[in-house]
Amino acid sequence: MNDIVFQSARKLARALRARKLSSVELMKAYIAQVERVNPKVNAIVTFLPEQALKEARKLDAKLARAKSSAGVGALAGLPIAYKDMILTKGIRTTFGSPIYANNVPNLDHLLVERLKAAGAITLGKTNTPEFAAGSQTFNKVFGATLNPYDLDKTCGGSSGGAAVAVACGMLPFADGSDLGASLRNPGNFCNVVGFRPTPGRTPYYPGTDVWATLSVIGPIARTVEDTAFLFSAMAGPDIRSPISITEPGTLFAKPLARNFKKVRVAWSKDLGGLPVDTRVAAVLEKQRKVFESLGCIVEEAEPDLSGADEVFHVLRAVGFVGRYAELLKQHRDKIKDTVVWNIEEGLKLDGPRIARAMTLRSDIYRRMREFMERYEFLLLPVNQVAPFPVTQPYVESINGVKLGNYIDWMKTCYYITVTSHPAISVPAGFTEDSPALPVGLQIVGRYRDDFGVLQLAHAFEQATGAWRERPPVVA
Secondary structure, three states: OHHHHOOOHHHHHHHHHOOOOOHHHHHHHHHHHHHHHHHHHOOEEEEOHHHHHHHHHHHHHHHHHOOOOOOOOOOOOOEEEEEOOOOEOOEOOOOOOHHHOOOOOOOOOHHHHHHHHOOOEEEEEEOOOHHHOOOOOEEOOOEEOEEOOEEEEEOOOOOHHHHHHHHOOOOOEEEEEEOOOOOHHHHHHHOOEEEEOOOOOOOOOOOOOOOOOOOEEEEEEOOHHHHHHHHHHHOOOOOOOOOOOOOOHHHHHOOOOOOOOOOEEEEOOOOOOOOOOHHHHHHHHOOHHHHHHOOOEEEEOOOOOOOHHHHHHHHHHHHHHHHHHHHHHHHHHHOOHHHHHHHHHHHOOOHHHHHHHHHHHHHHHHHHHHHHHHOOEEEEEOOOOOOOEOOOOOOOEEOOEEOOOOOHHHHHHHHHHHHOOOEEEEEEEEOOOOOOOEEEEEEEEOOOOHHHHHHHHHHHHHHHOHHHOOOHHHO
């Protein structure tokens, strides 16, 4: 079974199209893996095996009738389980909240429409923290999702269920969303790839603010190649999303191989003095030579992102007001404390404070753009910490430095969010803990150079092979 479920998604798609493997055979393998592993990690929280098998049978019948597979979508026959923040018509969508524990939408999110059209078959939904708030995946509806490399540790979040499902071979790939770190953080903690694209690459609808650029949707997979494969079906314009970029998603289906000789990259240990766990720093420092071996010119440098902390906290709080202020009035007792805090922080804001944050963000973008004129890529830690106990809601201090709130340990990610530049978390190695814990490297590219980020991540991944280390829980 592991030979099938840990195969490359691209290879599986080719086998399905060539009829060397049936969709039913493939789906049964994934269903068996979910039934075997999911009780140990709690990643897939709504499971639809019969519905998925029904769709698989339809696809097999269609392929049997057809003279060729020319009219079949690129993802045809591959299973997907959507993050439980994404609306799925007729399928429970809880947002990780007791308020919506029995919510069944009457429409699909644009992403679901798009991946269905590409032939992906819905197998269920993946776990998320309440309203995707915080990078630790737990909620009162489904409980906590556990890290497959150490079941006592967190898997990160907020796309934690997605990352764990992919790491464990329960899915070939998955969708996720990222506001402060929610694709990169669980990718980092679970030894998979989490890609935060440039805002507008993956259109978002419906939403309370279709102009928003802090939160994006992106892919998670075990390899960069499979990440790009899923992304090629996710990306592309849609008139319902006014910020969507006009380039087609097929751009990301191209081969990722590239010569990086003399490409100048910036190496940042701590993004200007942020506290970074010594275990994380030790793993990443070893990887600098990999980029030198690829031919890159590696220089220690970092952009001036002063003001990013203020910008992120203000604009994040504004978003919480827009989405959840009315819920707070009606259901305060059913909302977790950190979400209440975020909403109330937003309610305290006034016009001048919000305007200042918007102005600061514009200047930060300018500074980042100018920095990236010299450096094609910026390399830095994904997270400032290694996976921590799953019973611990969030990190309170790093290397003895006390943190101010429940997301302060993610600054190396959310500072990059503020810049709108594409960023990826790619497996980089393991700590010397017992059991060893995954550590990812964050690669940031120039604005809208999503393909370049995928290319460098692919080259790094091929040179290191850290992604090949499967979690003990699947043994």
